[in-house]
Amino acid sequence: MTEIAESPLPRTLPSTYLEAAIRGGLRCTCPRCGQAPLFRKWLKPVDFCYACGQDWTLQRADDFPPYISILITGHLMAPLLILLVLDFHLSILATSTIALPLAAGLMLGILQPAKGAVIAAQWWLGLVGFRKERLPQEPKA
Incomplete structure (x- = not known):
């Protein structure tokens, strides 16, 4: 059994949601400390940060990451499809041959970072049972 650290407030607590989202979404590490992996499988988060x-x-990302992935993929693919059909005059078969694998790859590539960012948002905002944690603010002079 793996030993879990007992640090109540890590020194590396993010100062903004953007920092937590980058940790959880882009780097796929713990949004709280940024040290350990957030996922044990492709879309399965670890139970505890090591x-x-x-x-x-406690996280409940559910269907939101796929919605984000679909939204981003649709916005990236729409101009490409218009370009392929109207400017290059490609047939439906040629357009589909290019667009379908690209759309599938984009959706699958965006899905894990989207889930990490949603988990980071839940933790940052103190939703679904998470404790809202912030670094102590230094008094302004």
């Missing part, structure tokens, strides 16, 4: 002990079983 570096800071954060419980990730």
Whole structure:
């Protein structure tokens, strides 16, 4: 059994949601500490962070990451499809041969970072049972 750290507030706590989203979404590491992996499989988050002990079983990303992936893919593919059909005058078969694999690859490539960013948002905002944590603010002079 793996030993879980007992650090109540890691020194590397993010100062903004953007930092937490980059950790969870782009780097696929723990949004809280940025040290350990967030996913144990492609879309399956770890139960606990091995570096800071954060419980990730509370997350409820559900269907939101696929919606994000579909939205981004659709917005990226629409201009490409218009370009292929109207400017290059490609047939439906040629357009489909290019567009379908590209759309599938984009959707699958965006899905894990989207799930990491949604988990980071839930943790950052203190939703679905997460404790809202912030670094202590230094007094302004």
